Amino acid sequence: MSDPGVPPSRDAVRARLVDVAAGLLAAQGPEAVTTRSVALAAGVQAPTIYRLFGDKNGLLEAVAESGFADYVAQKHPVDADDDPVEGLRAGWNLHIGFGLANPALFRLIHTGMLTPDGRSAIEAGADVLRQRVTRVARAGRLRVPERRAVDLIHAAGTGVVFALIEQPPDTRDESLSDLAWEGVCATILTGGHTTAPAVPATAALTLRAALPDLAMFTPHERALFGDWLGRVADAEA
Template sequence: MVGAQEAASRDDVRAGIVAAAARVLRENGADAVTTRAVAQAAGVQAPTIYRLFGDKDGLIDAVAEHVMAAYVSGKSASAHEATGDPVADLRSGWRTHIGFGLANPELYALMTTRGRGRPSPATLAGIEVLRARVRRLAAAGLLRVDEQRALMMIHAAGNGTILALLGTPDDERDPGLADAMFDAVLSGIVADAPAAPDTATNAVTVTFATVLPDLPGLSDAERALMAEWLRRSLTHPPHPGG
């Protein structure tokens, strides 16, 4: 019982420090997140932070995980409330992502520019939510590029849009930039956008590639060969005139 109480107390102290650090980060910026400032805001001694987080970087990682995990949890919940229109759901997710970045500029910049060995679990979870949305586009026959290409195009464009807006003074920001960027990316990946004459052909090819693993009556070698043909078709543009 005593051990459980100590663990609960430790968790409470840790949560309080993370919340205090998040508040300092939000109100004063990344440079203000020092162990001394956070300890004062959390009402603890600085050695407590080192004992629980190792160092300042460990504390910042914990703050990033805390805020990003809450955000991803919200995104995951909204993903289960799909409208039935995969394009509309993708647009909704895009706007949520842009909104989060603009609402948390210091944290977002820290998460995207800081040297990390690999993306945080919260970031990876967010990518998986996006992957599910892209898969819905593919299953509906709407993609004219492969799923991974579509995923990375959306991911890169979203990050770039947020960083561009954060790098622009508030009174000089283009309020329509985020939607314009989404439409530009959409025109490059979605089949019904009037971007290229080969849209319908590519859409059929991508959709067929999605169901290829489930086709009956084919050997593994035949599936592999067909997958290679489909990949080659998608990566080689048609000759002018047919």
């Protein structure tokens, strides 16, 4: 328990302001997040916000950074699912669920100018998606280049969230997420998700995903082999 006679630390005050601003953002939208309202709710003087964040935009950037870091922390370990496609679907569901539960924060994260730390948090989230897609490729289930699959999943998932949060909650078409996921699967996956699997491309993608584990090749040979496999995958995609 903290001593009531000891002033809170700079970090504690900063965290309190971020929490208060996040609460106002969630409850009333970005218009409610003013330096005056946040300072009043946090029990500090308005100049404190300027000292810690520079201005209101700096505070909002910190809110976005904190919110996205919390979201990334909710992601399951990449190897937690036996089926890599199910792991990919779990990540999709988490993304959609986070956006619907936090519409104002989701807009802020994807439309605001983030700090370097905020961009690092987003990159960490993207890296989890890339690892999941690599697992799918190693299982021989991917029919397009990994980068294209990652970009498509990200674009489709984010687009679905924006479409859904613009709809009134009582008339929201919740089937849109499932339909979009099926469309993504039909494009990027082999097997039952597509009627025309690109067999050479799939083999090339599977082998390229496994290249880091092929210790019989030198780094130069792996790079050259990876380039050849990439050409096969890109030609067939």
